[in-house]
Structures are given as C-alpha cells and as structure tokens.
Amino acid sequence: xxxxxxxxxxxxxxxxxxxxxxxxxxxxxxxxxxxxxxxxxxxxxxxxxxxxxxxxxxxxxxxxxxxxxxxxxxxxxxxxxxxxxxxxxxxxxxxxxxxxxxxxxxxxxxxxxxxxxxxxxxxxxxxxxxxxxxxxxxxxxxxxxxxxxxxxxxxxxxxxxxxxxxxxxxxxxxxxxxxxxxxxxxxxxxxxxxxxxxxxxxxxxxxxxxxxxxxxxxxxxxxxx
Amino acid sequence: xxxxxxxxxxxxxxxxxxxxxxxxxxxxxxxxxxxxxxxxxxxxxxxxxxxxxxxxxxxxxxxxxxxxxxxxxxxxxxxxxxxxxxxxxxxxxxxxxxxxxxxxxxxxxxxxxxxxxxxxxxxxxxxxxxxxxxxxxxxxxxxxxxxxxxxxxxxxxxxxxxxxxxxxxxxxxxxxxxxxxxxxxxxxxxxxxxxxxxxxxxxxxxxxxxxxxxxxxxxxxxxxxxxxxxxxxxxxxxxxxxxxxxxxxxxxxxxxxxxxxxxxx
Amino acid sequence: xxxxxxxxxxxxxxxxxxxxxxxxxxxxxxxxxxxxxxxxxxxxxxxxxxxxxxxxxxxxxxxxxxxxxxxxxxxxxxxxxxxxxxxxxxxxxxxxxxxxxxxxxxxxxxxxxxxxxxxxxxxxxxxxxxxxxxxxxxxxxxxxxxxxxxxxxxxxxxxxxxxxxxxxxxxxxxxxxxxxxxxxxxxxxxxxxxxxxxxxxxxxxxxxxxxxxxxxxxxxxxxxxx
Numbered sequence: 001x002x003x004x005x006x007x008x009x010x011x012x013x014x015x016x017x018x019x020x021x022x023x024x025x026x027x028x029x030x031x032x033x034x035x036x037x038x039x040x041x042x043x044x045x046x047x048x049x050x051x052x053x054x055x056x057x058x059x060x061x062x063x064x065x066x067x068x069x070x071x072x073x074x075x076x077x078x079x080x081x082x083x084x085x086x087x088x089x090x091x092x093x094x095x096x097x098x099x100x101x102x103x104x105x106x107x108x109x110x111x112x113x114x115x116x117x118x119x120x121x122x123x124x125x126x127x128x129x130x131x132x133x134x135x136x137x138x139x140x141x142x143x144x145x146x147x148x149x150x151x152x153x154x155x156x157x158x159x160x161x162x163x164x165x166x167x168x169x170x171x172x173x174x175x176x177x178x179x180x181x182x183x184x185x186x187x188x189x190x191x192x193x194x195x196x197x198x199x200x201x202x203x204x205x206x207x208x209x210x211x212x213x214x215x216x217x218x219x220x221x222x223x224x225x
Numbered sequence: 226x227x228x229x230x231x232x233x234x235x236x237x238x239x240x241x242x243x244x245x246x247x248x249x250x251x252x253x254x255x256x257x258x259x260x261x262x263x264x265x266x267x268x269x270x271x272x273x274x275x276x277x278x279x280x281x282x283x284x285x286x287x288x289x290x291x292x293x294x295x296x297x298x299x300x301x302x303x304x305x306x307x308x309x310x311x312x313x314x315x316x317x318x319x320x321x322x323x324x325x326x327x328x329x330x331x332x333x334x335x336x337x338x339x340x341x342x343x344x345x346x347x348x349x350x351x352x353x354x355x356x357x358x359x360x361x362x363x364x365x366x367x368x369x370x371x372x373x374x375x376x377x378x379x380x381x382x383x384x385x386x387x388x389x390x391x392x393x394x395x396x397x398x399x400x401x402x403x404x405x406x407x408x409x410x411x412x413x414x415x416x417x418x419x420x421x422x423x424x425x426x427x428x429x430x431x432x433x434x435x436x437x438x439x440x441x442x443x444x445x446x447x448x449x450x451x452x453x454x455x456x457x458x459x460x461x462x463x464x465x466x467x468x469x470x471x472x473x474x475x476x477x478x479x480x481x482x483x484x485x486x487x488x489x490x
Numbered sequence: 491x492x493x494x495x496x497x498x499x500x501x502x503x504x505x506x507x508x509x510x511x512x513x514x515x516x517x518x519x520x521x522x523x524x525x526x527x528x529x530x531x532x533x534x535x536x537x538x539x540x541x542x543x544x545x546x547x548x549x550x551x552x553x554x555x556x557x558x559x560x561x562x563x564x565x566x567x568x569x570x571x572x573x574x575x576x577x578x579x580x581x582x583x584x585x586x587x588x589x590x591x592x593x594x595x596x597x598x599x600x601x602x603x604x605x606x607x608x609x610x611x612x613x614x615x616x617x618x619x620x621x622x623x624x625x626x627x628x629x630x631x632x633x634x635x636x637x638x639x640x641x642x643x644x645x646x647x648x649x650x651x652x653x654x655x656x657x658x659x660x661x662x663x664x665x666x667x668x669x670x671x672x673x674x675x676x677x678x679x680x681x682x683x684x685x686x687x688x689x690x691x692x693x694x695x696x697x698x699x700x701x702x703x704x705x706x707x708x709x710x711x712x713x714x715x716x
Binding site: 050051052053054072075076078080082084085086087088089090091095099100102103104105127143 | 266267269270273274277278281282336340341342344345346347348349350351489490
Binding site: 015 | 626627628707711
C-alpha cells in the first residue's frame with residue numbers, strides 16, 4: 001500500500017475545476033515534487049492531502065486512511081508547511097509552539113528541542129511579529145514537524161530562507177527526514193534532485209507524471225509555457 | 226449529520242499500528258494516534274491561547290468597556306435625564322451591554338481568520354467543537370469583565386435606586402443573558418468572519434437573534450430596578466428567567482450541532 | 491418533464507383563488523366590529539402562515555443539504571426562503587393596512603404576530619447579503635444552510651418570546667383566529683389552501699427557471715461558449 005494514493009481526485013471551485021482527475025501513488029518515505037504554474041492546483045492538492053479540503057470526487061487514501069471520512073484518524077500524522085506560517089503574531093515562538101504542542105498532545109520538551117533544531121532558542125520569547133521572514137519560516141518548520149509527522153506536505157518550503165537557513169532546515173524537512181514528502185516547487189534544480197516521483201500540474205490536470213530519473217529540466221520548463 | 230464519527234467513537238484513542246520504525250522523537254513509541262483525549266484539555270489549551278492573545282493585544286475588553294460607559298453618557302444627554310429607574314433603566318442597561326457585545330463578537334475570530342489560526346487548529350487531531358466551547362467561554366469571560374465595569378458605572382451615572390438593593394436580583398438575568406449572547410454570538414461570529422463584509426454581517430445577524438434575549442433580560446430586570454423596592458431577590462420574574470434559560474439551551478444546542486460545518490471546507 | 495406538474499399546479503392555484511375570493515366576498519359574513527375591512531384577514535393570515543412555514547421548510551431543506559451535501563437541496567432551501575421573504579413583505583404590508591383601517595395607526599406594537607414578523611424579516615433580510623458575501627460557491631451553500639437552520643429554529647422561539655412579552659392589558663389589535671364562526675372558518679381554510687398552492691407554484695416556477703439556467707450554463711461550457 002502506498003503512503004498516498006489518489007484516484008481521480010477532483011476538487012471544484014464553483015464551475016472551475018481546481019483539481020481535475022488526479023491519479024497517482026506515492027510509496028512510503030519517497031518524495032513527490034509537484035511543479036506547475038501559479039493557479040495550477042499545487043496548493044489545493046496539498047490542502048486536500050492535509051485534510052483541510054474535502055475531495056469532491058475520486059478517492060484519496062493517505063497513510064492507509066480514507067479521506068475525508070476517516071480524516072480524523074490521520075491528522076496527527078501529517079505535517080503541513082504552507083504559505084502561511086500559522087503562527088499568532090502577538091505570541092512568541094515558544095508560546096506558539098507550546099500551543100500547538102498541547103493541541104497535538106506532544107511533550108513540552110519537544111518544543112525546546114525543535115526550537116534548538118531551527119536555531120531559534122535565543123529569540124523564542126519575542127513576539128513573532130518582530131521576527132524576520134526567514135526566522136518566521138524556521139519557526140513554521142518547527143511547528144510543522146513538532147508532532148513527528150510521517151507525511152510532510154511542503155508548499156515552496158525554501159522560499160523565504162537564505163542558504164544558511166536552508167542548510168539548517170533540510171535535515172528536518174528534506175529527504176534526510178525519512179518522511180514521505182510531497183513538495184510543491186518552482187525550483188527544477190533542487191526539485192528534481194530530491195524527487196523520486198515528479199508531478200506536473202496545469203489547470204488542475206495532470207500534465208506530467210513520471211519517475212524523477214526520466215524527467216529533465218526541459219520537461220519541467222515546458223509546464224510553464 | 227456530518228462526516229465525523231459520533232462522540233463515543235471519537236473519545237477512544239486509536240491504537241497505533243505496530244511500528245518497527247525508529248521511534249520518532251517527541252512521541253513516545255506506543256502513544257496512540259487519532260483523536261487525543263480529553264476534550265477538556267483541548268478547550269483549556271485554546272482558552273490559554275485566547276487569553277494570552279487578548280492580554281497582549283487588549284483588543285476586546287477595554288474597547289467594550291469604554292464603549293459602554295460612553296454610551297451611558299450619550300444616553301444621559303439623549304434623554305436629558307439625571308437618573309432612570311424601572312423599565313427605562315433596564316432598557317438602557319441591556320441595550321448598551323448588547324451593543325458593546327457586538328464589538329466583542331466582531332473581534333472574536335478575527336485573529337484566527339487573519340493569522341492562519343483556523344488552519345492551525347484544523348490540522349490538529351482534536352474534536353472540532355472544542356473551538357466553539359473555548360470561544361464561547363472566552364466571549365462569556367469578556368462579557369463578565371465588561372459587566373464588572375459597566376454595571377457599577379451604570380449605577381454611578383444613571384441608576385436611581387441604589388446598587389446594593391438592585392444587584393442581587395440582577396445577577397440571574399445577567400448570567401442568563403450572557404449565556405445567550407455567548408452561544409449565539411460565537412455562532413454568528415464564526416459565520417461572519419470568513420465573509421467579505423464581516424464587520425457588518427456580524428451585528429446584522431446577531432441583533433435579531435438576540436431580541437428574545439433582550440426581551441427576557443429587560444423584562445426580568447425591570448421590576449428589580451424600580452424605585453421604592455425593598456431589595457432582595459424576592460419576586461424574581463421566574464417566567465422570564467425560564468424563557469431565557471430555554472432560549473439559551475436551544476441555541477446552545479443548535480450552535481453545537483452546526484459549528485463543525487462552518488469550519489470544514 | 492416538469493411542465494405537466496407545473497401546469498397542474500398553476501391551474502389548481504388559479505381555481506383555488508377563484509373559489510376563495512368568491513367565498514371571501516360573497517359568502518363570509520361581514521364582521522360586526524371592523525366592517526368590510528376585516529376581510530383583509532383572509533389575505534393577511536394565510537400569507538403569514540405560509541411565510542413562516544416556508545422559512546421553517548427552508549431550514550429543513552438546509553438540514554438535508556448538510557446531511558447529503560447535495561447542492562439541489564441548497565437550491566430548494568434558497569428558493570423557499572427567497573419566496574417566503576417576498577410573501578413576508580406582503581404580510582407586513584397587509585398587516586399595516588389592516589392596523590391602520592381598524593386602529594388608526596400604520597404600525598402597532600400590541601400585535602405580537604406583526605412584531606414577531608418584523609424581527610424575523612429583519613433576520614432573513616441578511617440571508618442574501620450573507621450569500622453574496624461568500625465567493626466560494628460550496629462554502630456559500632454550506633454557510634447559507636447553517637444560517638437557514640439557525641433562523642428556522644428562531645422562528646418559533648421568537649414567536650414564543652414576543653407573545654409572552656405582549657401586554658395583556660390591550661387586546662390584540664388584529665384579533666385572534668380562535669373564535670371564528672363556521673362560515674368564516676371555512677373561508678379561512680380555503681384561503682389558506684389557495685395561498686399554500688400559490689407558494690408551491692411560485693417556488694416550482696423559480697426552481698424550474700434556476701435549473702434551466704444551470705443546465706444552459708453547463709451546456710454552453712461544454713460547447714465552448716464560456
């Protein structure tokens with residue numbers, strides 16, 4: 001059983017299809033990289049897999065659990081790092097993480113460990129609104145991995161990070177994390193290097209689905225034309 | 226009704242499939258996954274966060290309190306009276322509290338909607354109605370603090386009979402009224418916050434729904450605010466309090482039943 | 491298709507109205523106190539009953555929508571509420587005319603039905619602004635259903651509260667329907683049936699029109715006219 005299995009996943013927005021008949025299987029601990037122009041459905045796909053959106057047609061099975069009916073079973077095993085950091089700006093990093101820790105029933109020590117892992121222990125008590133974008137993203141990474149998820153859903157995770165921060169964060173959310181990962185990306189170089197499976201989306205439809213080995217940068221570039 | 230399982234299923238922790246994988250840090254090896262427990266601890270976690278945010282931003286309570294006291298002053302000039310009693314007093318008090326409550330309702334979910342708080346909560350393996358309970362308790366708390374300030378201010382500025390005589394009788398209508406506003410206000414706030422005209426729709430939806438609460442509270446407290454009463458809680462208008470309690474119960478249940486549908490997408 | 495039942499509904503509505511109007515004008519006796527004007531009662535009260543029933547039915551359809559997630563229930567809920575809003579304006583107008591004719595004021599607070607109606611109309615008047623303030627059609631339907639259920643429960647509770655609050659010193663302005671002589675009672679029933687048929691017919695027409703529009707849009711999209 002694959003970690004993620006989609007058959008004909010469709011999600012509408014009114015009359016438009018945000019996702020149209022998406023079918024794929026991703027094995028455990030493998031990485032799927034999703035390419036596609038803006039509006040192609042990458043974020044929608046991640047949000048459906050995160051159980052935030054219900055599929056309108058088709059079947060979605062995540063970690064052997066059928067969505068949306070059994071979504072409640074699997075939520076604690078999924079980590080989402082989206083465009084929004086999901087942090088309260090007036091609270092400190094530590095307070096935010098402690099709040100999420102309580103929601104996910106995770107021990108308090110884990111919060112400190114995560115803060116250290118993203119090198120944010122020093123500024124953990126300042127309100128999030130005083131932190132730079134890169135720092136906020138690092139705290140967001142800590143939040144997304146706080147509960148040791150098996151499936152990571154990453155929406156352009158390295159977008160706000162400088163190279164040093166990327167190096168810091170890679171062991172947590174990169175291939176070394178040994179999680180099943182689905183990453184939406186605009187960077188063909190890194191994306192293809194990390195991917196086991198490549199998905200190209202255009203207008204909600206599958207424009208390309210292949211093993212990473214058989215995909216080159218030109219093919220990816222073709223999606224954006 | 227919803228796709229979520231019934232309550233009895235939800236409170237059972239779901240046993241983790243045996244995992245021979247490296248034990249994941251932060252989660253004890255045999256911890257259950259699926260919904261975790263104690264609804265109460267989730268509500269507490271949410272409440273803690275609510276109160277922390279409110280303490281840092283001070284958006285709701287000072288605004289509501291100031292608004293109410295200012296309203297009393299405006300009433301003084303609008304009515305051109307130095308003091309009021311009886312039904313008039315009840316009316317002014319309840320209307321002022323109600324409109325101040327609108328301010329609180331408008332702000333209730335704004336931080337969550339704007340800062341990704343909904344997503345953060347929806348990603349957690351918890352019973353979603355905990356959010357309704359936590360927010361309703363928060364709103365109730367704001368209202369209680371508001372009344373701690375507004376009722377003495379009212380007695381000071383406008384009320385003719387002395388507060389010591391009227392206060393015991395006011396407690397029951399205040400309590401029941403607050404429960405009604407908390408239940409309906411939370412539901413309406415959740416409904417309005419993710420729409421385009423959120424500041425308008427909140428009050429427009431809440432006010433008609435709260436008219437029966439106003440009727441109940443005003444009628445229940447008018448004899449208590451009458452001049453020349455000898456005080457004490459005797460003569461509590463049970464009929465009105467009963468109606469209020471029934472109304473609170475019905476809409477509390479409805480809010481609980483439909484709330485999930487507002488959160489999910 | 492749908493036309494036979496639409497036609498049948500329309501014909502029976504027209505017939506029912508013919509019967510009820512003739513009863514109202516030629517059969518029902520003229521009321522002692524209020525005179526000829528009292529006959530507006532046969533318009534006002536059936537309108538009110540049908541309107542309130544429509545709001546509650548809209549709430550029931552909304553429950554079906556949330557349970558089944560079938561957009562057709564949402565369409566029915568919308569039409570029911572929409573039609574009741576229109577009928578409700580009729581209630582307020584006829585109530586006002588009646589109040590003025592028999593009491594001299596265009597508005598009276600002593601008639602609990604009229605007051606309850608005002609509050610309910612104020613609530614349901616937010617239904618369409620609420621819908622239009624949400625862009626995502628699926629969420630719009632879901633939120634509208636939540637509203638319809640809450641408001642539908644509000645209708646009886648509101649009546650209870652306002653009825654309780656009405657002063658018992660003044661008699662009800664517009665009179666109650668409980669002590670009607672048989673001839674008036676019968677006329678009232680027929681008028682009620684006619685009004686209910688009118689409501690059902692207009693709703694069916696509106697549903698048919700909306701469905702056709704949806705079909706047209708779907709076809710034109712397939713053919714590429716979008």
